[in-house]
Amino acid sequence: MAAIELEGLTKDYGEGVANDGVTFDVERGEIFGYLGPNGAGKTTTIRTVLGFISPTAGSARLLGRDVTDEEQLLEAKRRIGYLPDSPAFDETATGQEILDLHGSIKGDERSAELLELFDPPLDREIRAYSRGNVQKLGLVTTFMHDPELVILDEPTSGLDPLLQQRFTEFLRAERERGLTVFFSSHILSEVRKLCDRVGIIRNGRLVTVEPVESLLDRSGKLVRLHAAESIPVQSLEIDGVHDLETDSESASSGGTEHVFTFTGDVNALLEVLRSYQLLDLSIEEAPLEDVFMRFYGGDGAADGSDGGDRVAAGATATDDGGDDDV
Numbered sequence: 001m002a003a004i005e006l007e008g009l010t011k012d013y014g015e016g017v018a019n020d021g022v023t024f025d026v027e028r029g030e031i032f033g034y035l036g037p038n039g040a041g042k043t044t045t046i047r048t049v050l051g052f053i054s055p056t057a058g059s060a061r062l063l064g065r066d067v068t069d070e071e072q073l074l075e076a077k078r079r080i081g082y083l084p085d086s087p088a089f090d091e092t093a094t095g096q097e098i099l100d101l102h103g104s105i106k107g108d109e110r111s112a113e114l115l116e117l118f119d120p121p122l123d124r125e126i127r128a129y130s131r132g133n134v135q136k137l138g139l140v141t142t143f144m145h146d147p148e149l150v151i152l153d154e155p156t157s158g159l160d161p162l163l164q165q166r167f168t169e170f171l172r173a174e175r176e177r178g179l180t181v182f183f184s185s186h187i188l189s190e191v192r193k194l195c196d197r198v199g200i201i202r203n204g205r206l207v208t209v210e211p212v213e214s215l216l217d218r219s220g221k222l223v224r225l226h227a228a229e230s231i232p233v234q235s236l237e238i239d240g241v242h243d244l245e246t247d248s249e250s251a252s253s254g255g256t257e258h259v260f261t262f263t264g265d266v267n268a269l270l271e272v273l274r275s276y277q278l279l280d281l282s283i284e285e286a287p288l289e290d291v292f293m294r295f296y297g298g299d300g301a302a303d304g305s306d307g308g309d310r311v312a313a314g315a316t317a318t319d320d321g322g323d324d325d326v
């Protein structure tokens, strides 16, 4: 039995369908990333899975329990940890009081260890907490009862890079212990680092579910080539060349630089390149950002304002019919 089972999950808020027939399983022991830009429908799926909102159609099972049955839901919830996108703790309570409350409800197996790792200021009232401190406290309350499944809604938002790294290492170690993780994100590098499988949601519909590796394979290679002379664009019009950029200025030792994503046959590409004098050639794995661009399409789908890792709010699908569309 999978940890989370979704079958045709649909949520219509009345103003639009936020989840439209979403079907996938999260297997036990895996880290499953749920990826999509703001407004894609990630939180709606999570809130439905946790029984906070009821589906318009379809079903959701959590650790084998039907989430629309209150008793079954409660049973499942005792064994899970949940970190919402903006944890809403009682503003007048101190961090310590919040921990005591959580401990009395769900149990406390490991808060000491977690406090050492994430270190929120426990003697302070929540209203004096920064966003990052709320997130740190949220991580402690999510894991302190040693759950078998955690559901995390954009878990690293508000954490500084050092803590993000610490969190990544922590999650990897937890997976080794058998924990199942379902987390939503619009931070692509995080998904790439952590996930076994990834589901991509766009406008409420699931676009794909696949191992992160095969997603990268399908996304092709990033090719940079530096030629002594400019390679005519027509020569590079071969199957699998996308987003070709040519720059004669920036190449420091003269010549021309061409950069493109390549999803075709590398041998066919090398055959074409044999006719030119190459000064340098590199073929690397395409950044996940490029993969995402292919799924979402359109200019400005990645805003680049945060190291190029984030996907801008309101990125829309163009469905250009290209061979990478799913």
Ligand SMILES: Nc1ncnc2c1ncn2[C@@H]1O[C@H](COP(=O)(O)OP(=O)(O)OP(=O)(O)O)[C@@H](O)[C@H]1O
Binding pocket: 013, 015, 016, 017, 018, 036, 037, 038, 039, 040, 041, 042, 043, 044, 045, 085, 186
């Ligand atoms: N309570 C609600 N009532 C009406 N519409 C809602 C409600 N909650 C969400 N929506 C809409 O449903 C769609 C999906 O929202 P959702 O919060 O699930 O997306 P998300 O992928 O989690 O986005 P984010 O990354 O910003 O949290 C959006 O268009 C949103 O405006």
